[in-house]
Amino acid sequence: MLTRLLHxxxxxxIGGQAAAEVARQCAKIGFAGKIWPVHPRVEGAYRSVADLxxxxxxxxxxxxxxxxxxxxxxxxxxxxxxxxxxxxGFAEAGEEGRALQAALLKAAAGVKFLGPNCYGYANAxxxxxIWPDQFGGTPVQxxxxxxxxxxxxxxxxxxxxxxxxIGMLITLGNMASVGHxxxxxxxxxxxxxxxxxxxxxxxxxxxALAKAVARAHAQGVxxxxxxxxxxxxxxxxxxxxxxxxxxxxxxxxxxxRRIGVARVNSIAALLETLKLLHxxxxxxxxxxASLSCSGGEAALMADMALQAGLTLAPLSTEAAAAIEATVPxxxxxxxxxxxxxxxxxxxxxxxxxxxxxxxAGADLTVLILDFPQPDICDTTDWDIAxxxxxxxxxxxxxxxxxxxxxxxxxxxxQADRLTALGIVPLFGMAESLEAVAAALHLEISNHxxxxxxxxxxxxxxxxxxxxxxxxxxxxxRVPVPDGRLATSPDAAAEAARTIGYPVAxxxxxxxxxxxxxxxxxxxxxxxxxxxxxxxxxxPLTGTVLIERMVSGCIAELIVGVARDAVxxxxxxxxxGGILAELVGDTATLLLPASRAEIATALDSLRVSKLLRGxxxxxxxxxxxxxxxxxxxxxxxxxxxATLHELDVNPLMVCAAGQGxxxxxxxxxxxxxxxxx
Numbered sequence: 001m002l003t004r005l006l007h008x009x010x011x012x013x014i015g016g017q018a019a020a021e022v023a024r025q026c027a028k029i030g031f032a033g034k035i036w037p038v039h040p041r042v043e044g045a046y047r048s049v050a051d052l053x054x055x056x057x058x059x060x061x062x063x064x065x066x067x068x069x070x071x072x073x074x075x076x077x078x079x080x081x082x083x084x085x086x087x088x089g090f091a092e093a094g095e096e097g098r099a100l101q102a103a104l105l106k107a108a109a110g111v112k113f114l115g116p117n118c119y120g121y122a123n124a125x126x127x128x129x130i131w132p133d134q135f136g137g138t139p140v141q142x143x144x145x146x147x148x149x150x151x152x153x154x155x156x157x158x159x160x161x162x163x164x165x166i167g168m169l170i171t172l173g174n175m176a177s178v179g180h181x182x183x184x185x186x187x188x189x190x191x192x193x194x195x196x197x198x199x200x201x202x203x204x205x206x207x208a209l210a211k212a213v214a215r216a217h218a219q220g221v222x223x224x225x226x227x228x229x230x231x232x233x234x235x236x237x238x239x240x241x242x243x244x245x246x247x248x249x250x251x252x253x254x255x256x257r258r259i260g261v262a263r264v265n266s267i268a269a270l271l272e273t274l275k276l277l278h279x280x281x282x283x284x285x286x287x288x289a290s291l292s293c294s295g296g297e298a299a300l301m302a303d304m305a306l307q308a309g310l311t312l313a314p315l316s317t318e319a320a321a322a323i324e325a326t327v328p329x330x331x332x333x334x335x336x337x338x339x340x341x342x343x344x345x346x347x348x349x350x351x352x353x354x355x356x357x358x359x360a361g362a363d364l365t366v367l368i369l370d371f372p373q374p375d376i377c378d379t380t381d382w383d384i385a386x387x388x389x390x391x392x393x394x395x396x397x398x399x400x401x402x403x404x405x406x407x408x409x410x411x412x413x414q415a416d417r418l419t420a421l422g423i424v425p426l427f428g429m430a431e432s433l434e435a436v437a438a439a440l441h442l443e444i445s446n447h448x449x450x451x452x453x454x455x456x457x458x459x460x461x462x463x464x465x466x467x468x469x470x471x472x473x474x475x476x477r478v479p480v481p482d483g484r485l486a487t488s489p490d491a492a493a494e495a496a497r498t499i500g501y502p503v504a505x506x507x508x509x510x511x512x513x514x515x516x517x518x519x520x521x522x523x524x525x526x527x528x529x530x531x532x533x534x535x536x537x538x539p540l541t542g543t544v545l546i547e548r549m550v551s552g553c554i555a556e557l558i559v560g561v562a563r564d565a566v567x568x569x570x571x572x573x574x575x576g577g578i579l580a581e582l583v584g585d586t587a588t589l590l591l592p593a594s595r596a597e598i599a600t601a602l603d604s605l606r607v608s609k610l611l612r613g614x615x616x617x618x619x620x621x622x623x624x625x626x627x628x629x630x631x632x633x634x635x636x637x638x639x640x641a642t643l644h645e646l647d648v649n650p651l652m653v654c655a656a657g658q659g660x661x662x663x664x665x666x667x668x669x670x671x672x673x674x675x676x
Contacts, residue, residue, distance in 0.1 A: 004081025509541025
């Protein structure tokens, strides 16, 4: 529990300059409780924790790393409610620092603290700043909570001028005692919190985080995250395409989708998303309508909305007629709508245009307005347009926003007026449209994060022969081609006659990426071709695999299973074949994934156009592909204790009704223990 730490009546500030700054910031914001300074040589300060007149609810420890440990022990013995540890030089500083951090945790004896290497927090609801620096916020009655791993990012966020009321800002530093999950739980205890924003460098405990986010959803508090580190997971060359195509970042995206956290890419987008959620809550859908008096702005909106994954709501015949009745004949009615400036300065006329567009039914209607500089320009005409939008909102009860394409073209005073009217003031087109896309209603998956093994087994992996890998997959009802092994050209020819032409022939040993190595021969139609190919490939491994050629292929997929060190096993689905890594068309899901999740992931791929039937070509057997992917997943789940990697590439999807076949399999497992 962090109640005493975040809502203190008494605060001990221990140390020199940083501690004095905490006291100054508390006085500046109007903290109503008591501040007890502690310093052995400063006049008017208490000499030690033991000399304090009572037990502090919270403490700021602003001394060096080594001295911090003894002070933490004194606070714990006194029964302090919690602390902020400002000093650096702990786990972020190498082996010695990690030892110091372990000693700090031991000294705390269960007392919760933020840090170390931490700026602290700002509680603008209750005018409390355990914060050793400038603070750009003001007291608020209701607002968002932001939990940031970085103190400096937290500091910068307090200086925002985007009309976002920040009620609580908590920085975490090294997260030795308190991580994102516990901080989320703490702010959810405060009914004044409307939305939660996270800045994350690492995930911490993903299961605890999922549980905290589930509570947020239950309370109707949306969660948005900015997580840094969009880099490839593999630090070394991997055998399978899955390991090279997959990335830690794609797995993090899958995790956030599963637990219902919106992810954004910048601080600006984080703030805009939180503001939209604070004022209007999650959007019911991704359709928007755009209003502007400029064709250039309308075209820009059309392009950037598409890039953000938003839909420009098509106008029904009735809606288009209603809008047409409010504009001159020269205006072309569409969405985005360039309503021109014929009604400029006419509040009633503009309100009629805006009302008609709002009634068209988009999930959010956006009016583009870049206000002139109020200190050197006359903003009257723009004020009239904003007032007309307010009239339209009052008339329809629909959601609306005013968007300044440049952040500096939205004055704070105008943003505050719009917010009071329930209209979202959006700053900057790119970050605002990203925010709109992120503010959609998020559902928690039916498959919550599970306690599945994360790291591969400790024993060395063995790459199974392809024939054996396919046999094991077939036991989980994954279709594989009819195949035989042969160790001579004559035996290969006999196998081909049994299977039936045409056939494929491959080197059958421990070889990954056979196509790239020239170890595959396809579409062999007679005995001479088979014996010649076998003679070429047998020297590679001593054995060849002869398989029936798969015909009627509509599309090739890659389906792989690997593990993330933090989030555990995941399945990656993408465009397959020899171009798998070149195209990079993939989707990632955590295991286990439902059939609906798999279908959605498959539909998100560019290759799905082929599966649905492209340019008069027949559609693929999507249901058979889903069956095969589920079979691959089932195999992985049954073998998590020994599975290192699994790569099916390609999974050949035939025409509708003709199935899907795992044409090539790479499987790496820990060797089974010998039976004595």
